[in-house]
Amino acid sequence: MDTIELVEESFAKLPDGKKFAELFYQRISEHSPHLMPLFANTSMTKMADKLLAALTAMVAALHDPEKLQNMLGPLGQRHLSYGVLESHYSIVGQTLLQTFEEELGEEWTDDYAAAWSEVYSNAAQIMQEGAAKAKAQNQSTTETVKKPIKTGALAWLYSLPVPKLLILWLALSVVVLEIAAIYGVPNWTRLLSACSLVLLIMTMLRGNNDAEKAGILECWKTIDSSHGVKTSRARQIAMERLNEKKCAMNRLDLAEVCLIKISLDGSDLSDSNLSGADLTESSLAGANFTKARLDKALLVSVYAPQVDMSFVTLAKANLSSSNLEKGSFLFCNMKGANLSGANLQGANLTGVLMDKNTYLSGADLRGAIIDDSMLDQAYTIGMIRPDGSVVTEV
Structure with a gap:
């Protein structure tokens, strides 16, 4: 029996796929609690459903390498935006095999383990290549x-x-x-x-x-x-034109709106409500967000050097893989924020609030101004400290 057949057979033996997926995340929380901030804004039930759907689709596509590539590449790109790092893939792989063994019991064999290990390694490689491609694209400005x-x-x-x-x-x-x-x-x-x-x-x-x-x-x-409308291309164009004319756009109510890839360099959005807004891959260099609400906002892969987010609420916001170099974050609330892989070189983080769910894995804080006691409260494995040293596993 070849690798694909072994994977298909073992996957079909799962008595309850949803229970398997829920158990997987339970084991992640028990053995790798530092990964839990990645799921802070999503219920475990939804995550379990997504995992089961992804595994089902992957197993079904094993006979079609091109289809597998087209499915897993974009999946890796999305996981990059969630803050997933290369080091996380091995943890997920180990937990996946352990969960299979726990669910199948005596039916789980060494052949099954070897087959799943091979398939997962291949899938992880495709996803990491997709993530690397997305990261390279985001760095070009x-x-x-x-x-x-x-x-x-x-x-x-x-x-x-x-x-x-x-x-x-x-x-x-x-x-x-x-x-x-x-x-x-x-x-x-x-x-x-x-x-x-x-x-x-x-x-x-x-x-x-x-x-x-x-x-x-x-x-x-x-x-x-367009107030109350989540997605409006006309609104996005209007905001970009106003910014070109140097018009201040402070105190706007833009909660939960979609502003993906908007260009607002040097804009004034101070005191605005952008709670839950999606500004993924936007250009916000030098923008002023002072006292704005950006809690639960998506600011993934944004280009925002010298941005001013002083006194801003960034609780549970996702700023992973963003360029925030030399930004001002004075007394900013970053509790539960995902800043994995972010460029915070030279940033002023005086007085920021962080907690155990603030995720700084892979972030670059060289030359940044921040109290060490605050960093001690966040998850910082893989982070580059202000002095240039890298935080490693204890």
Whole structure:
């Protein structure tokens, strides 16, 4: 009997698949409690259902390598966003075999164990390759090109209402005529025409400015009308346009909305409610979230160097694999937050609140400012300390 047949046969012998999956997570909690923060926001019942479904699909796809690859690669990418590290795969594999042995009892054989070990090793490799690919993609970022800001006399002219601009045009026309009459400037009509042309252009620009203001108003209307709607592409575009125009978006109610891959570099979202919002893979460099609510939010793989999250509630939020370099997290509530694999180099974490469910495995805190006593409360195996040393298993 070959490996696939052994796996299929042993899997079919499970008396109760759901009970098996629930027992698996029970054994994880008993033998590897440090992994439990990964499941903080999900019930064990749902996790058991997902495990059973994944195992069933995997066993069914063993005869089709391409199908197996297409299924497990994306699964590895999703697990990366949950905060799963390479070191966790071996723990899961051992627990899986132990659970099989416990459930099947005397029917569990060495051949079954060898077959499942081979299949799981292959599956874990595919998932890790998928995770590595996703991580490489997340690390590639693009620079935002800032538009020039109008300053000085041009900004003053640009801000004038049309009636005043016309009065200015008439006044300048009179001045040019007087100069031409007194000094006999040749071709004074050309000078007047040139002056008129310039002011006409400014009038047109002013008209464009009015249109721009109307566009900004429409953006706000779009955001207001989408209140209570979880996914709105129009809202996302409106927010990006407002940010391009340097409009503050503080105090917005965006609880549980989907803003995946939104670009809000340098935005002002202070005092906003983003509880449970999904900002996965968004660009938030230099954004201001001061005093905002981001509890249970998904901030997986975000690009947010120099972000300001001072006094922010990040309880049970997922910031795994995110670039938070040199960010400010003064007195931030990080209880139950998943920061595995996050780049926190040079970040200011003064006064942050953490607990045993704060997950910092694989995070890079080199040069960060944080009280060691607070780190002692979090799970930090595999974390790089501010001094550059790596936390290892005791």
